[in-house]
Amino acid sequence: MTSPAGQALRPRLDALRELVGLSRARLDRRTLAEAGRVLEEAAARQRHSLDLTVVAIAGATGSGKSTLFNALARAQLSEAGVRRPTTAMPVSCAWTDRADGLLDRLGIPARARRQPVRPYDPTLSGLVLLDLPDHDSAATGHREQVDRLLGLVDAVIWVVDPEKYADAVLHERYLRPLAGYAEVTFVVLNQVDRLTGDAADQVLDDLRRLLDEDGLALGEHGEPGAAVLALSALTGAGVGELREALGLFAARRCAAEMRLTADVDGVSSRLRAAYVADGRPGLTEWARQEFEDRLAEAVGAQAAGLAAERAWRREAERACGSSWARLRMWCERRGKGAPGTAGDGAGDGEQTLVAGVPVPRRTASRPLVERAVRALAYEASAGLPGPWAQAVREAAGRGAEGLAEALDEIAASAAADMVAGAAAGARRPGGGGAGGRHGGGGRTGSWRTGAGHVAPEAEDSGRATLRRGRAAGAGASERPRWWRALATGQKTLLAVQLLGTAWFAGACVGELGGPWWGPGALMVGGAATAPVLGWGGRLAARGPARGFGLETERRLRSAAAVCGRARVLEPVVAELLRYREVRAQYVIAAGEV
Template sequence: MTRRTLLSGPSVGADLPQRLQALGRAVELADGRLDPDVIGYARHVLGKATDRLKFGTHHSVVALLGATGSGKSSMANAIIGSDLATTGVRRPTTSSTLACTWGDTDSGRLLDWLGIKNRHVVPATGDGLDGLVLLDVPDHDSVKVEHRLEMERIAEHADLLLFVTDPEKYGDAALHRYLRLLGEHGAVTAIVLNKADMLTNEELHACRTDLARLILADGVGDATILTASATTGLGVPELTELLADLVAQHELALTRLDADSRVAASDLAAEAGPPLATDVPDKIADHLAEELVGASSLDSVAEAVALGYRRDAAAVTGWPLTRWAGRLRPHPLKRLHLGRGSTGPTTTAAASPASTARVNAAVRNAADAATSELPEPWPTLVRDAALPHTAELQDAVDATIAASVRERSKDDPGWWKAIGALQGVVFVAMLVGVVWLVALAVAGFFALGDIPVPEIGPIPVPTALALGGALLGWLIAVIARRLARVGGARRAHKVNKEAAKSMVGVARTHVLDPIKAELATRQQLTDALADAGAQWPKGLR
């Protein structure tokens, strides 16, 4: 009497390599990001799958598991057809695993991998069990730790887990503690209710119903339940036929590995969080750029740009007799290593602790905004991905400001040359007037006679040239200074505007790109987990 769900789903053979490959990608992406223990289990599953598949799928490893006195060894003898497995009459508990194999195909390498020394080949009987490897395993409730560890090791590597219990022990906590670990393994888990001959039909039905309720609560409600009696042979032919059918399909190993990989993928999925599509809105970059500008030296540099413009304009358009004095003062931009022809980093003052804190806070806020819908550890991982770049970020901010200044300062405005040329003409006229007046004075001193002097109205031309040239030169210099003040303010404004605009690119390159890279890694991880067959916990889907 059975309720069979073993291998009742579609074949997993074709999809298993892709699932394992996807799990391998997920492990690589999760390394250093998620719980090392969860990653370690996934690596263990991948390693076990690689090793198990080396031996092919001809052999199906079926482990008989059970508590002391449940009739596990008696059930093994009933399947074998002889008293090969030592029963509780002569031995209280199974102390080591016994392997019984059917068929002519050598299973030695597989048993070596399983670490089983006690082996027996069952003679061919035509029962269709060719390829079956039946393991009689130590009791899972043994008082000896080494017995329980052996049982757990075999259960970890077997293809099919066949738990043997009886009407008295089917509710034992030890049994259900193991069943609760097999929530995704229903297709390769079966429970044999032994000693069915001791119950009436009504009692057997009630017992099976209660067992089904318990395993449903354990999370393996899809596990197969069988009833049998190793003593009378009740249900043993059906159990043997079931095993023959399963062995003939050559799917047990693949199905077990598929279940293991799904569990590993689901564990990683619970750590990674739901497969949400995430994006970084443009407003995050804009806000971050504003904070970078506010924390930078752009205002002081823009002020130096304005002062430098006025100084350079005065050196070209000022009155020739006084313009040299302006060159004695240090150039505001050269002090910042931003003078014409300069390259490389600037020499602006180091960022203050307040500015550094402001930049760090802006980076953290950008990371938090980009991960507002994601669970930990992603907000922390994204912040960690962005914050180490703050030193590079500061250098990039300075370089952006320097590039804007140098671009705007490389050429002189055209009006400088025009006014400078006019100042030259006026200055020459003044010099001509001065020289003329000096010549007239010398002639008068030496009584050389009257020298005719042309006049412009009542003013002699030499006087007009000397005084007019000086006055006009001063007036032109005053006008030029006013124009330079306006031009300097405009250049400073353009530098400020261009640098602020370029700061969005700086924010994207040095903060948002690392954030996007980490989010892209998360997306690749959840995609790989989905391909590996992961199931996300309810509420995280």
């Protein structure tokens, strides 16, 4: 049956494994090396019996490790003496017959494997005890063996003596870095038989103080933590208490999982800076809207709308004005060149004439596009850990490549639409106020949260938006009926003027009779009514022209937004979603759920 510690450990290891896999493209190999080692060691330990408990006895030269090892085994299994160092290789003693696989993993040679006196002490069933070399040994390789085995065993008994219990090497190199392993740590003050009176209690209290300064939680008053004991391995005083504590510890059958949990806790704590952000990073609606507004400004959506409005009004004036006004405008156009060709300084290819009005051939402002991308990248990466902030900025930078050129294509397509729309009488302003300069600059389209990679056809997406707008307004692209009515009225007035002129000429030569004021009334009435009718047409054209301009601006704004989303916003959001996924795995691995 899996222990509660094992049940909690399994999802954390799975999350840590997933975390490492998702982070390889963002974090350097050195940052993830420790997590990889923990996963490898966990997998190796789980291949062996988790109900066995491997405990190492570690300490400095002369602390009495081997003597304590023999006292716990109740046999002379490890050489102990005054020669230093005495223990040249790790020695094991197993209260089980199933420890061979574990000892092979630990690298304990067969000649160093011992058995306790039979029958086995039932209180220590399942315990595998190791006597390690001195961690401060002058012999080459001893400290390397100690460091290697301390990373593999399930628990450690640190043996100190009254003279060296405050040794800086012990505390700074081992106890302080291993403070997170308090629940699988025993600290034993040996050789208390050398102390007189209450000196043992004073030394033990000072040892507890030092351990507390090291950050090692002490298991007192029923709280989990390191067990601190005083004994004499030589006389046997206190050894029974340690044997009982080890028996209870081994009987829980979860020491290996507790050790692995401490490993995961440690690596999660050290990886925290790479995954935990300050605050709640991400793109706000304001940042997204600001980006779209900047792109609309860069592509000249408002200016294009104003130009479209002027072109519509100009075309309405040409269609509904008096015949003499239309003749004058025709002469002006002939002087400037036909619509769609350069004229009046447009030889540089920077202007197009729409109904006689020069309309600039707009290109997206490069500085504004760059500023929009930088602002978006800054907002999206604010508060993110360094590697993920860099990934967001790189995604925005990749999307910015070619964005200005794509916006140029969209602006050119919008200009062509404006020319065609104005020449055809313009579209009716159905919904033209939305998203325009007078409509509050609202959002354009719905936001896609499932972002993908940078779309190389982003400019095609923008042009498709314009085409959909044209299809939606295809039925409204014909000349308004009132244009025809006014044009018919102007033609009628022209006919009246011509009739009056002919009558007047006939009266002058005596061919036609009648009152003298008759032809004059026709001529004056027709000449006076035509401008009034044209003025009424211009007045009536203001609303539709404004609607056409707003619709042009809205479509250009929407097309630029579609292009910006496909090229920049969606890749940035994809990186943010990847970070959130990794962050969720980190929370599980760190045990914060």
